[in-house]
Amino acid sequence: MAEDLAHILEVGQRTVPLRVTRNRRAKRMYLRYIPTEHGFSLTLPQRTRFDEGVAFVNAKSDWIANTLARMPEKKKLRFGVTLPILGQQVQILRDPELSKPFKLTATALHIRPDASKSSGEQIETVLKKIVRGELQALSEAKAAAIGRSINRVTLRDTRSRWGSCSTTRNLMFSWRLVFAPYEVLDYVASHEVAHLRHMNHSAVFWSRVEDICPDYRDWKDWLRDHGAELYRFVK
């Protein structure tokens, strides 16, 4: 990757971020949607001229417009907004009187403000604590149910996967699962824990997942259909 230029793409009346990257190994140009930015990334092979890239993007204007219409717009993490948290619609509230850093009820997430951080950072930090606690508890319980134990649970902001399981029994999850229904966390934790027994996606693996998460097919489908929506929330 040589350069990563920020450009603006005009689509109808609106402007959309476009990142342009050169890649020596790329054989052809390609254009990709970036959910976290509600924008696009254009990759150019080393010797392709920039104006050829522009022509390539222009030729794809229908695909760009359709993709933007299909994908949800970004929503900023701010005090006052309502977010889907573990399947409930929850309003994020600033609460200076709170005796602990945060409190989650069925309808609100109260956060004690911290002047040293931006509101987006504060909210993201609290959401990560919440999802980490749920995933840790779920993973421990599911592992115990199949006679295994887990090592560490960590969070990342990965685009390619919702979770992973290492041979050293460390589990990794996307913190964005906090915006999914609780049953989706149950499925993803069950999936990764089942890898403690089977490091593959064989039929035996899936029957192990079913043992500890009987409705897993529904929640696997939910992630396939709604996964992109979990990327719409930004700091």
Ligand SMILES: [Zn+2]
């Ligand atoms: Zn897997």
